[in-house]
Amino acid sequence: MSKLVSFAGIQGGYNIVSKAEGRYKMALESFDASTKVGFPNTAYYLPVIYSLLGHKVETLEDMQKPLEVARRLLPPHIKGANHLPYLGPLLDAGMAALFAFEIDEALRYLEDPDFYYVSEETDPENGKVWLGAAEDTIFRKRGVEFVDGSAPGFAAIVGAAPDPEIAKKIIEEYQKRSIYVFLAANQNGTSCAEQLIEAGVEIGWNTKIVPFGPDISSAIFALGFANRVAMAFGGVPAGDYKKILMYNKDRVFAFVNALGDVNAEWAAAAAGCVNWGFPTIADTDIPEILPTGICTYEHVIGNISHDDIVDKSVETRGLKVTISEIDIPCSFGPAYEGERVRGKDLFCQMGGGKTQCTEYLEMADMNDIEDGKVTVDGPDIGDLSRGDVLPLGIFVKVAGREFQKDFEPILERQTHHLINYIQGVMHAGQRDIAWVRVSDAAVDKGFTLKDLGVVLHAKLHQDFQAILDKIEVVIYTKQEDVDALTAKARAAYKYRDERVDQMTDEDVDTFYSCTLCQSFAPNHVCSVSPERTGLCGAYNWMDCKAAYQINPTGPNQPIEKGEVLDAKLGEFKGVNDFIYKASRGAVTKYNFYSMVHDPMTTCGCCECIAAMLPMCNGVMTVNREFSNETPCGMKFTTLAGVMGGGASSPGFVGHSKYNITQRKFILGDGGLLRMVWMPKMLKEELRERIEKRAAEMGHPDLFDKIADETVGLTEEEIYPWLEEKGHPALTMEPLVG
Structure with missing residues (x-):
């Protein structure tokens, strides 16, 4: 392990703790010691401190004890000669820095309560980019994804890429893998979050690209989120730091991408993350920590190209990610499910009160359908002008030796999620009140309505291969055909609902x-x-x-x-x-x-x-x-x-x-x-x-x-x-x- 990385990380720990102590002292001069502090709308206090130390920081006075712990954790500075570059002291310095970061961010909430925008979505037009700590409503909804496997992990990206297009390319590679992206810090006054906005990428919890804050201290929100997963979903009690950290190493597959020059404070933050088993992969030539130990594989890796940083990060963290290649011109994956297609970006739409939009899945005889056949009966995207509307009927016919009619509504409901997985296409509602909006960007890439059928065929086969042998999709866009499908579908809906409602x-x-x-x-x-x-x-x-x-x-x-x-x-x-x-x-x-x-x-x-x-x-x-x-x-x-x-x-x-x-x-x-x-x-x-x-x-x-x-x-x-x-x-x- 390099002497240089130990020196930088430990020096950074001292700097961060000293700054937090100074800010705390100034806060005591402006506020009473009994003043309430904390992150908004959470039952987890300051979650890193609470989860690891068991301390409930509820007032300004309560901050004194964790600050004292942080100061005690700081190891002696690296000596010029005969230094001992062991990993332990560096990890202690990193942990001290993280405790101080959390105190610093809590003081920011106290001194400037409007600094962060308390919402799931950003509002860049009004300058509301930074979302700060996740409220419990957001955490409960999103945290479960790290347990049930729908989110393989998260990338904590600090700094900024060389330009917005590189930033966009990196983020889209993570989105394809359904990996959350947590953004923090800036590089020379520019942040990755602002680069993505410039590149036209929608950010916020709804797209799984979460801009926590503009400073390196805001990276603590990512670790707080991870520790709340361990407490709420893993049943680990607050204060059991060993189990908290081991749960994260074994169950929350996260890592850090450092984009840009790494200073002493960034080095301390990276060392702190290693305690969680979260490695750091950087795009600059920084001192590395290569032996395995606390992390699954290497702890710190530098000088990784932007073309390789996503694959290298996934490999280093030990993530097992499957990318489903769907033969459509747009990117595809669960990360796009929360994407909105707003008016200024809208090319065309179907349903939503403008036209009739119906989706219906029906069991068919094996000999009556052709697997993989997708038909568009009526006008398609290429026949429309910007701003046009169309009626739409999505009729999915399925057959399988193990398929039963009772399965119809279960598979039919997949339509909502699967269409939303297409980048630039938004789906809302279900049954005969569905709503599909298609963006200019999707049309520019060559999206057509036939791609809806391609997605449904491929994903239903992948997800339900045990019960499906054949899938055929018909897309109706002529009014008389959509009306006929709607009448047929409504009769089936009524039968399904009455059967459930009448049961006791x-x-x-x-x-x-x-x-x-x-x-x-x-x-x-x-x-x-x-x-x-x-x-x-x-x-x-x-x-x-x-x-x-x-x-x-x-x-x-x-x-x-x-x-x-x-x-x-x-x-x-x-x-x-x-x-x-x-x-x-x-x-x-x-x-x-x-x-x-x-x-x-x-x-x-x-x-x-x-x-x-x-x-x-x-x-x-x-x-x-x-x-x-x-x-x-x-x-x-x-x-x-x-x-x-x-x-x-x-x-x-x-x-x-x-x-x-x-x-x-x-x-x-x-x-x-x-x-x-x-x-x-x-x-x-x-x-x-x-x-x-x-x-x-x-x-x-x-x-x-x-x-x-x-x-x-x-x-x-x-x-x-x-x-x-x-x-x-x-x-x-x-x-x-």
Whole structure:
């Protein structure tokens, strides 16, 4: 190991800690020691310090202790002669620097609260480029991707490329591999984030290109994100630094790309990242640390060309990434799913209220379709002018020896994701309310509507090869053909919906498990029945049944419900036996239809969380998208942090949006009639279903009696309004007694 890299890294550690100490001292002169500090909307305090040291930094005074730890970690300076260039002291200096970085960024939030833009998307036109620390709502939604494999890892890029086109090329190579990109720091006043904006690349959480901040200190947000993954999804307790760091080495495949000259502070940051098992790959000729040890392979590699830096980074981190080559002119991959096609970039569109746009997948006889055949029946992109609209019908015919009609909706829903994977093409909605927008850039590359069929054929074959033998796609763009397909599709939709809606838990002897989230909530076992959809909203009973048939060893396993132990609360002996085994003895029983008595366990992926409101003798629920306080005194993020790790928490329960209007929703506690508050956005989204279910329960006016944030955000505020409206919960038997 080079003496030079040790000298630079340790000197950088001293510089960074000294700067943070000075800034902290100045802050104490301007603010009271009891002043609240922290990153916005998170239950993880300052996550690197909290996860590794167990210290909850909540006030300015609380910063003193981690700063003292950082100072103690700094090793002696490298001597001019007889130096000992061991890796350990360098790693300590790097860790000290990272603790100081987190203090420095927390002080920035205190002193300049508007410096970062609290959003999932940037707003470059108004100068809002830097997003800062991820809020828990973003973290919960995105962090799970590093557990379930949809995001193989992340590249933390510091500095800037020589020019915007090189920056764009590097980022697009990562996007093809579905790798997140976290951006921080600048090089001579220019940052990679600003280069990408100049090159016309959309950045933000929605495109998996996340600009954290303009300084090297903002790289700490990437490490904080990784440590939150270990705590929330890996179940590692705060303060267990060995397990936190090992989880990241083994489970979060991240690395650093240093673009531009590496100074002492950058060297300290790189040394700090090595503690996580995250290597640094640079484009300049820097001193290297090549032996394996803390990292899977090399620790620091320099002088890598921009053409090779992506492949070298993936190789050095030990990532296993598969690139699916799809024969279309545009780039393709999950990284483009969140991409927007805005008005100024729009060439043409289909659906979205402008025209009819319908997608339908149907099982066909093996002899009636030709595998790989894609037909465009009607005008295509080349027949249009900029700004034109078209009706669109996407008809996918599939056949397979193992395919069943029940699988149709599962595969049909893939249309949304797969079309969104095409760079420059945006898809929204589903069924007969779909919306497709095509950008100028996609058309310039040669995109046609036939490419939609090429993508669907290739990806459905890849993802469902066990059940599919043939796939044929027809794209309709003539109005009469689209209308005919829409009529056919709507009849099928109606049949599917009625079949699920009419099913009851009493109709079946088998429920299904979903243990996908056990990787980050080890004790959680989600059980799905006809009248209780999965709490993430992604699975209903029919989906689980079909998924089990597609993949018998997957996360959706059959549960023989067995003897009914409590019909009102929804307790079943077979379910209890299954969850006891699946939770490794941590959970002995739970009830399907109650949030008061032994409710089902909850993980952090739930769409909504319900909580008791004792004063109102009712319950409230809040959806993930609602970021304000709620009448139970907690935001969604706080609720998820408190009871979202796989616990059964009486008085609280996670659930899906759809579940709210299912017949068995907390029926053991009084059902939907107990609902006294929910966010207005959620209430309006479910209006028709709430009104229908309320009418079935004898209260057709219940919708207008449910309070929302326009009424109040505390029980004291909403109670008089509920009395005035005559909400039925107020006259029901006590919720707890």
